[in-house]
Each structure stands twice: as C-alpha cells, then as structure tokens.
Amino acid sequence: MARPDAGGLPAGPWDQRVWRLVARIPTARLATYGQVAELLGAWGRARQVGWALRRLPLPTAIPWHRVVNARGSITMTPSREGSDWIQRDLLVAEGIPVDARGRLPLDRFRWDPPLPLVF
Numbered sequence: 001m002a003r004p005d006a007g008g009l010p011a012g013p014w015d016q017r018v019w020r021l022v023a024r025i026p027t028a029r030l031a032t033y034g035q036v037a038e039l040l041g042a043w044g045r046a047r048q049v050g051w052a053l054r055r056l057p058l059p060t061a062i063p064w065h066r067v068v069n070a071r072g073s074i075t076m077t078p079s080r081e082g083s084d085w086i087q088r089d090l091l092v093a094e095g096i097p098v099d100a101r102g103r104l105p106l107d108r109f110r111w112d113p114p115l116p117l118v119f
Helices: 013-022 033-039 046-054 083-093
Strands: none
Touching: 013 033, 013 046, 033 046
16 A cells, blocks of 8 residues: 555654554444544544544545544534535445434444454
8 A cells, every 4th residue: 555645744653553554444344533543552542543534635545434433423514624525425335324414323334353453
C-alpha cells in the first residue's frame, strides 16, 4: 500500500498506525473509533482516531467510511463539510443500511478481527 500523506505533509506515526489498521477493515464491516483505538493499544483515544481519519486526503483507498461512532451511527454535522453524506453513500453501496438519522445496524455488521493483529 502506498504511504498516504496529509495534504502533501508526511503523516505522523499515530496517523500511519490508524490508517494501516483501518485499511484492514473488510468490505461491509464496521468498526467504532473506540474499537480502532483499543486494537492499537490506545484505550480511550477514540477522538484521536477520528482526527487521524479526518486528516486523510480524499479520495483515498483507505476505507475511512467504515469507522463510525460508538452509538452505531454516522456523525452528521455541517463541520464535516459533506463527508458525512459521502460516508453514508459509501456504506449503502457496500450493502450496509443507513437510516435517515445516520444509524446503522452495528451489531450485525461489526468487524470482529482475528486477534492478535499483526502490523
């Protein structure tokens, strides 16, 4: 996989770790920000996972859209500048139903990776 960057600037080690893990989430599977943090050994750093994904330049091959909040929904907010709607469309295209409020059946589509994950 090519090394992604953040707008032409080298990505930091944390971002690289997040992106490598998220790249492993299979099609039609979901993970939460907190789940990604825990798999990286960084319990409680869900927000930092979100910021690392936000720094991804779009378009990207990394499936950032498969990471959702702990409530099993897409965070719908104007500050995302439309990426919330892109995320919704990408998930629906993978066969994951999303209701009008951005909620998903997380229990049915949650990624359960084989452990331990090796990077």
